Amino acid sequence: MGGLQGTMHWSLRSEIERHRRECGYTLSKLGELTGINHGSLSEILNGNPPRAMTIGQLDALAAVFGREPGWLYELYTEECITEGRISRPRLIPYLVRCAEVGRKDCIEEVVPKLLDNPKNISTLFLVAEQLYESGKQKESVPFYQAVVDSEKDGHSDQFVMSQYRLFRAALGTNSEENGEAVIRFSPYRNRLPENYQLDALFQLARVCFALQKWKKSEQYADELRFLAETIYIHELDRLKRNKKSELPETERHLVFYYAIGHLFKGAALEMQGLYAQAKPYVQGYADLGWFELLDEVGHQEVEKFRVWAKANLYTLEVLAGNTSIIEEYADYLESLPTNEILAGLISIMISANMYQFCVDEILERFSSHIASFGQFKEAIGLDRHLQFRYQTAIYEFDKGRIERGIEETLRCLSLADLMNRYDDTLKCVALFEEYRQYASTTQVEQYRTIVTGKRAI
Structure with a gap:
């Protein structure tokens, strides 16, 4: 057995053995508590050479010893890579678990070793896919990125799929990041x-x-x-x-x-x-x-x-410009879910501003829905909410209700800031500045808080 390999095995197993003795467990008792077969446990700890353990077995030992998830992961790599040979059945679950419990240090140590051989890119892709398919998009990103950075064939299935997965994982509420992802x-x-x-x-x-x-x-x-x-x-x-x-x-x-x-x-x-x-x-x-x-x-x-x-x-x-169907349209909107009501009200507000007619009754009719528009957190919902607030601000100013117009402008500005929508932010700033002299001290302070980067809403 090579010196380094022997030391690492001994370090991993000596730590386990030390904890076993400190807890006063016999091998039989430890096997009973962990669910690991007594014979297998004996071969893992005392075999010559020792039997390789799975990451699940290490996790079971950590739980019995009261240690945090990821315990001794830095010593586990030699169970997966010995003398340049890789055990994919142990390595893939290990890297998945490292990602799940946040052991980035272990991932950063192992991945470069794997990439010494281009054949191992497929291993990283399998790790990424397991994480992605189990709903752990964020954790899958470094592995997909490693595939993209290392794969020379831009037409290979794993390269193209990694690009797609990275695109899906990158999508959120930040407009700039979404644009870059596209x-x-x-x-x-x-x-x-x-x-x-x-x-x-x-x-x-x-x-x-x-x-x-x-x-x-x-x-x-x-x-x-x-x-x-x-x-x-x-x-x-x-x-x-x-x-x-x-x-x-x-x-x-x-x-x-x-x-x-x-x-x-x-x-x-x-x-x-x-x-x-x-x-x-x-x-x-x-x-x-x-x-x-x-x-x-x-x-x-x-x-x-x-x-x-x-x-x-x-x-x-x-x-x-067909304003004769506004009431009929509003009746229909009432039968729809809130996100569709929001989309409909944007159209009504744009039309009201374009053709200069009054929709006060409609705004009152849907006031409870309007009050709930803040629930939308995904990109399209946020965008619709922003457009509605901007059109409503213009409407209120046109009706001479300056204080309400300023309130709507501040709501719109906060949404534009949240989404990193620079053009919309500038439009809102211009609108506020036009009516700034009528703003209350509180409104001016709220405006200053948003534009200086300290979000108030």
């Missing part, structure tokens, strides 16, 4: 397998919409519609020829991707003031009963988009 990932989107490509295009369209990059959102929505339709036609053709289904396994039903591609296309056109051009795309998801391959989930999606289409057709009418 730039990093978008060149690789067409290299993904079709099932992941559908999800990726949906996320790209969604994020670009939230970033107000309307042309980019249109582009990804077009790609998504085309891909979903291509897969749909291919699947119908296979079924007509009595062949086995080849529908890709996706996060959502295929009809969702087809419909959401239409939705983002129409929404992006709407945001550019192209209401007549947007209408056919909204009608494209208003009635998807013709869509075959629908199971129960698919039928639920069809119904959901039918409801959204009805609301969005109202929206286009209102934005185009």
